[in-house]
Amino acid sequence: MLTILFDGIAYGMLLFVLACGLSVTLGLMNLVNLAHGAFAMAGGYALVILVNNLGVPFWVSVICAFFVSAAIGFVMEKAFYVHIYRKPHLDQVLFTIGLVFMAVAAADYAMGSSQVFARIPDALQGQIHVFGIGMGRYRLMIIVICGALALGLQYVLVYTRFGSRLRAAVDDQRVARGLGINVGSIFALTFAFGSGLAGLGGALGTEILGLDPTFPLKYMIYFLIVVTVGGTSSITGPFLASLLLGIADVAGKYYVPKLGAFVIYTIMIVVLIWRPQGLFARAGSK
Amino acid sequence: MSEQTPTAKRAAQGILARARWHPLEFVFWIVAFSVIWLLPNKHLILTEIAWLALFALSLDLILGYAGILSLGHAAFFGVGSYAAALLAKHGIITEPVLALIAAGLIAAVVGFATSFLMLRGADLTRLMVSLGIALVLRELANKFSELTGGADGLQGVTMEPILGRFRFDMFGHNGFIYSLVVLFVLFLIARRLMASPFGLSLLAVKDNPLRSRAIGISVDARLVAIYTIAAFYAGVGGGLLAQTTAFSSLDVFSFDRSADLLLVLIIGGTGYLYGGLIGAVIFKVMQDYLAQLTPQYWPFWIGLVLVILVMVGRDRMLRWTEPVRALANRLDWRAKGQAS
Numbered sequence: 242m243l244t245i246l247f248d249g250i251a252y253g254m255l256l257f258v259l260a261c262g263l264s265v266t267l268g269l270m271n272l273v274n275l276a277h278g279a280f281a282m283a284g285g286y287a288l289v290i291l292v293n294n295l296g297v298p299f300w301v302s303v304i305c306a307f308f309v310s311a312a313i314g315f316v317m318e319k320a321f322y323v324h325i326y327r328k329p330h331l332d333q334v335l336f337t338i339g340l341v342f343m344a345v346a347a348a349d350y351a352m353g354s355s356q357v358f359a360r361i362p363d364a365l366q367g368q369i370h371v372f373g374i375g376m377g378r379y380r381l382m383i384i385v386i387c388g389a390l391a392l393g394l395q396y397v398l399v400y401t402r403f404g405s406r407l408r409a410a411v412d413d414q415r416v417a418r419g420l421g422i423n424v425g426s427i428f429a430l431t432f433a434f435g436s437g438l439a440g441l442g443g444a445l446g447t448e449i450l451g452l453d454p455t456f457p458l459k460y461m462i463y464f465l466i467v468v469t470v471g472g473t474s475s476i477t478g479p480f481l482a483s484l485l486l487g488i489a490d491v492a493g494k495y496y497v498p499k500l501g502a503f504v505i506y507t508i509m510i511v512v513l514i515w516r517p518q519g520l521f522a523r524a525g526s527k
Numbered sequence: 528m529s530e531q532t533p534t535a536k537r538a539a540q541g542i543l544a545r546a547r548w549h550p551l552e553f554v555f556w557i558v559a560f561s562v563i564w565l566l567p568n569k570h571l572i573l574t575e576i577a578w579l580a581l582f583a584l585s586l587d588l589i590l591g592y593a594g595i596l597s598l599g600h601a602a603f604f605g606v607g608s609y610a611a612a613l614l615a616k617h618g619i620i621t622e623p624v625l626a627l628i629a630a631g632l633i634a635a636v637v638g639f640a641t642s643f644l645m646l647r648g649a650d651l652t653r654l655m656v657s658l659g660i661a662l663v664l665r666e667l668a669n670k671f672s673e674l675t676g677g678a679d680g681l682q683g684v685t686m687e688p689i690l691g692r693f694r695f696d697m698f699g700h701n702g703f704i705y706s707l708v709v710l711f712v713l714f715l716i717a718r719r720l721m722a723s724p725f726g727l728s729l730l731a732v733k734d735n736p737l738r739s740r741a742i743g744i745s746v747d748a749r750l751v752a753i754y755t756i757a758a759f760y761a762g763v764g765g766g767l768l769a770q771t772t773a774f775s776s777l778d779v780f781s782f783d784r785s786a787d788l789l790l791v792l793i794i795g796g797t798g799y800l801y802g803g804l805i806g807a808v809i810f811k812v813m814q815d816y817l818a819q820l821t822p823q824y825w826p827f828w829i830g831l832v833l834v835i836l837v838m839v840g841r842d843r844m845l846r847w848t849e850p851v852r853a854l855a856n857r858l859d860w861r862a863k864g865q866a867s
Contacts, residue, residue: 273654328837332841338830342827343830350823461782469655499670
């Protein structure tokens with residue numbers, strides 16, 4: 242029971258790191274980015290190549306994965322995404338689906354279609370027991386890292402100058418522009434950082450989520466659930482939504498394996514019908 | 528009628544002109560039916576084009592006319608497909624035409640039930656809900672494997688002859704003629720429907736829901752109606768797939784199918800009914816060619832087409848059709864008669 246809760250929390254934390262970049266880009270630019278998973282996949286493959294083929298230490302590789310994805314995100318934003326902010330949602334959907342298809346086929350071409358795993362250091366394998374609860378060390382590590390990241394993001398968002406500009410831009414872009422806030426550059430930075438986080442999540446998640454070329458398609462729906470259920474106006478919304486989703490998914494698969502993923506899709510539809518703006522959205526925003 | 532103002536007269540004429548058949552439309556259907564004799568050894572892929580065209584037509588009804596963005600339209604396609612296959616397998620309705628109508632109606636019921644979910648929220652919410660519905664149905668088909676065959680697909684379906692006379696032969700001749708006739712009939716109905724006050728009111732809803740509500744159009748009822756009709760069309764499309772291949776698998780619900788469908792419709796253009804049909808032809812030919820070129824990696828090129836399409840701009844991509852349309856208008860003898 243508690244082990245399931247623990248696994249669910251680890252899974253949820255991972256989802257949060259994967260999806261929080263998406264929630265900011267959606268809230269800030271009203272951009273439907275279905276290709277978010279492709280950035281995560283890039284991070285995952287970066288980790289696998291660095292660790293398995295080049296023999297770079299695990300920790301260094303994880304950090305590299307972040308920067309690889311962030312760099313890809315930065316370039317993509319400057320080259321392509323800037324052109325589609327003002328286009329209708331249909332165009333954004335088409336464009337990002339196109340990117341997903343390309344990423345899937347390219348990963349298939351470059352890495353092969355089978356699932357790959359990165360070698361993880363011995364220190365992270367096995368379980369430790371605390372108060373009789375078996376906890377996987379790898380999952381514990383994920384909870385620690387992702388929890389720290391969530392706290393850090395919350396701090397940046399609430400207490401720094403950049404964070405307040407970002408919040409202003411999300412709340413009302415026009416007024417923010419009028420006050421002299423450079424929304425474009427804030428967005429470019431956020432997009433790159435969000436992609437980097439996705440890459441980091443993808444790298445950490447190779448062990449738990451599995452990594453193969455269909456990754457962007459398989460987890461797209463999960464990211465979107467986190468964002469739509471959590472709302473886009475804060476960090477806490479997606480965070481709670483991720484935890485909820487992670488625990489519900491793990492528990493659902495454990496207790497009613499016959500229903501499987503059915504549980505979370507149903508939860509999502511119910512939540513969206515009940516509150517179309519997301520479960521934790523503040524009243525009055527957009 | 529004599530008291531009509533010039534503006535009202537022009538508006539009435541414009542509406543009537545929409546309903547009138549354009550010469551190019553005759554050409555289109557004559558070509559479509561002539562391939563029965565012109566390309567007899569391509570009938571298998573032509574059948575695929577026919578049901579894909581019907582499926583795309585169905586998406587055009589909700590996207591091009593009502594402005595509903597759906598990423599889960601495969602849900603109704605899949606329901607129709609499984610319905611047609613199951614009806615035939617268990618011998619409930621053995622005659623294919625009746626079974627096809629039944630499959631469409633079952634999909635329409637699902638469409639009606641889920642249409643209320645699609646009324647809520649903005650684009651993203653609709654996107655998610657439609658996607659979620661398709662995924663839920665896929666999971667259901669997967670879990671009830673005693674009924675649907677699960678991941679292996681529904682095998683052992685035998686189809687009775689169409690109308691008790693025409694067998695589905697292995698070269699797909701009868702299958703193709705059957706699909707084409709179904710497509711043509713449903714197209715005629717859709718065309719009539721979209722030129723009616725109902726279709727015109729949908730366009731008003733798409734352009735400005737608030738104003739249409741103000742002039743007395745019940746927006747929600749219209750959206751529910753068109754969504755249900757579109758589900759019927761998609762269900763018939765899925766039924767055609769199941770009947771012509773005597774097989775149904777989980778693949779019919781897949782996300783790729785919904786996403787490809789968007790591409791099909793966008794290639795052809797939305798909002799004039801022919802977009803889906805033309806797009807289906809281009810898409811299938813392109814897919815066939817790419818799949819021969821790179822069997823494993825063709826999605827890459829499909830993705831590239833999508834990216835280019837958006838980067839260049841959909842309107843600009845379709846601008847090459849303008850001279851063709853201008854020429855066609857000049858050939859339209861009736862338009863001249865009106866002007867003089």
